[in-house]
Amino acid sequence: MSDKKVRVRFAPSPTGPLHIGGVRTALFNYLFAKKHGGDFILRIEDTDQTRFVEGAEDYINESLTWLGMNIDEGVKQGGEFGPYKQSERKEVYVQYADQLISDGWAYYAFDTPEELEAKREAAEAEKTKFSYDMNTRKDLNNSLSLSEEEVEKRKSEGVPYVVRFKMPENEEVSAVDMIRGEVKFNTAILDDKVIFKSDGLPTYHLANVVDDYLMKISHVIRGEEWLPSMPLHVMLYKALGWEKDRPEFAHLPLILKPTGKGKLSKRDGDKAGFPVFPLEYTSPDGEVASGYKESGYLPEAVVNLLALLGWNPGTEQEMFSMEQLIETFSIERVNKSGARFDPEKAKWFNHQYLINMTDEDLAKRFMPELKEKGIDADSALVTQVVSLVKERINFISDLWEQVSFFFVAPTEYDPKVVKKRWKGDVPAFMAELAIELGDVSDWKSGDIKEAIAAKIEAKGLGFGLVMNAFRLALVGGGFGPDLMTIAELIGKEETIARIKAAVEALA
Numbered sequence: 001m002s003d004k005k006v007r008v009r010f011a012p013s014p015t016g017p018l019h020i021g022g023v024r025t026a027l028f029n030y031l032f033a034k035k036h037g038g039d040f041i042l043r044i045e046d047t048d049q050t051r052f053v054e055g056a057e058d059y060i061n062e063s064l065t066w067l068g069m070n071i072d073e074g075v076k077q078g079g080e081f082g083p084y085k086q087s088e089r090k091e092v093y094v095q096y097a098d099q100l101i102s103d104g105w106a107y108y109a110f111d112t113p114e115e116l117e118a119k120r121e122a123a124e125a126e127k128t129k130f131s132y133d134m135n136t137r138k139d140l141n142n143s144l145s146l147s148e149e150e151v152e153k154r155k156s157e158g159v160p161y162v163v164r165f166k167m168p169e170n171e172e173v174s175a176v177d178m179i180r181g182e183v184k185f186n187t188a189i190l191d192d193k194v195i196f197k198s199d200g201l202p203t204y205h206l207a208n209v210v211d212d213y214l215m216k217i218s219h220v221i222r223g224e225e226w227l228p229s230m231p232l233h234v235m236l237y238k239a240l241g242w243e244k245d246r247p248e249f250a251h252l253p254l255i256l257k258p259t260g261k262g263k264l265s266k267r268d269g270d271k272a273g274f275p276v277f278p279l280e281y282t283s284p285d286g287e288v289a290s291g292y293k294e295s296g297y298l299p300e301a302v303v304n305l306l307a308l309l310g311w312n313p314g315t316e317q318e319m320f321s322m323e324q325l326i327e328t329f330s331i332e333r334v335n336k337s338g339a340r341f342d343p344e345k346a347k348w349f350n351h352q353y354l355i356n357m358t359d360e361d362l363a364k365r366f367m368p369e370l371k372e373k374g375i376d377a378d379s380a381l382v383t384q385v386v387s388l389v390k391e392r393i394n395f396i397s398d399l400w401e402q403v404s405f406f407f408v409a410p411t412e413y414d415p416k417v418v419k420k421r422w423k424g425d426v427p428a429f430m431a432e433l434a435i436e437l438g439d440v441s442d443w444k445s446g447d448i449k450e451a452i453a454a455k456i457e458a459k460g461l462g463f464g465l466v467m468n469a470f471r472l473a474l475v476g477g478g479f480g481p482d483l484m485t486i487a488e489l490i491g492k493e494e495t496i497a498r499i500k501a502a503v504e505a506l507a
């Protein structure tokens with residue numbers, strides 16, 4: 001690595017909610033910057049006005065904030081290289097487009113969209129592909145084929161035009177990708193990309209390269225889908241005379257669908273019921289897409305699971321805090337091949353973070369849900385209750401199902417358990433038990449168990465059968481943590497009342 005100050009940027013286009021693939025790109029940039037004591041910049045690439053979506057920029061900011069990625073420079077944060085939104089930098093790009101034209105690296109093209117479409121169709125009819133390049137450019141309407149006067153005339157008449165990059169005809173170029181190694185290409189296979197549009201704004205390519213240069217970006221870390229753009233970007237650096245300031249490139253592997261081929265999409269998430277966006281997102285037409293946050297994921301868990309999508313520490317360690325990631329992360333350990341997304345593993349991470357939390361913290365996060373249900377529970381009790389079941393949950397929202405009976409008596413009894421356990425001498429036994437439990441003076445799980453065991457023995461019934469029936473009465477089914485602890489925690493009166501209620505309801 002060179003000794004330039006590390007400055008990286010996350011450069012999303014505000015075209016909708018940020019996909020977790022984009023979040024992973026942001027995270028790797030962030031980790032790389034912080035590992036090397038560098039800056040993490042958020043640049044909004046909004047030069048394609050046709051794809052602009054209201055609210056998308058806020059969504060990006062909120063997502064990064066939720067996940068704990070602190071932005072050093074950006075639209076909101078400011079910084080000495082601003083503005084950080086491309087639509088506010090129009091004049092900057094005009095200047096460089098003009099420079100490229102006067103240096104012979106670019107040219108004006110007047111071809112209308114209809115003319116180009118006709119070319120494409122004609123090529124298709126002959127089973128070839130139309131490409132605006134060194135072979136075709138002479139026969140098209142541009143400042144290379146038209147006379148100078150004609151070009152000036154059209155421009156002064158206001159005929160719309162774009163600016164295209166004039167790709168050299170036969171140049172061997174090589175560039176190093178930090179993940180993929182050396183990438184070689186010959187310019188002969190590249191076309192003349194539009195770098196400036198008729199609407200007065202640059203395309204992604206020009207704006208991206210100009211800004212990376214002006215913002216002194218040292219490393220471009222982005223998704224694999226931008227790898228095909230690298231040759232053009234390398235050529236732009238050369239054409240603009242910035243070759244020695246060119247940033248280093250790293251193209252991150254795709255995040256793949258849980259099964260089958262291809263990139264993880266929103267549809268995969270919809271089908272299998274997992275989010276692909278960090279935060280819930282309501283599109284302008286009112287459609288709601290679920291988010292990790294609203295689905296109950298902790299930001300620490302999301303950061304952890306995303307870090308391991310395409311990167312590995314080279315050890316067995318799977319649990320990483322942000323600080324540990326910053327310390328351990330290296331681009332050299334990013335894989336070349338795609339990283340398969342595993343929704344079950346995602347839940348596993350959340351589970352790990354929940355069980356590693358203190359019981360007090362877990363309880364604190366559960367209290368609002370209890371309150372919402374109208375339950376005013378003592379926090380010491382809630383703390384004890386969550387500690388009993390936390391191994392069984394992936395989300396805070398799983399808690400209620402596991403612990404509701406600590407706070408409200410069952411109103412229904414699982415018919416399968418009833419059929420299997422509530423039979424023979426059991427109902428009569430339970431009716432008597434309800435009375436006899438009244439004599440247990442010290443209501444502690446050990447004493448309760450002793451009292452019940454003595455009675456079972458006296459009646460010669462099966463211990464298991466009775467215990468299952470007792471559980472049915474207390475929780476309404478065949479689940480839950482240690483039964484005597486449940487009895488102790490709900491209290492003597494409540495235990496007796498629940499047995500009586502079951503005897504009555506199941507008679």
Ligand code: GLU
Binds near residue numbers: 011
């Ligand atoms: N605006 C591009 C995007 O939406 C940025 C690609 C890059 O990082 O160069 O992903």
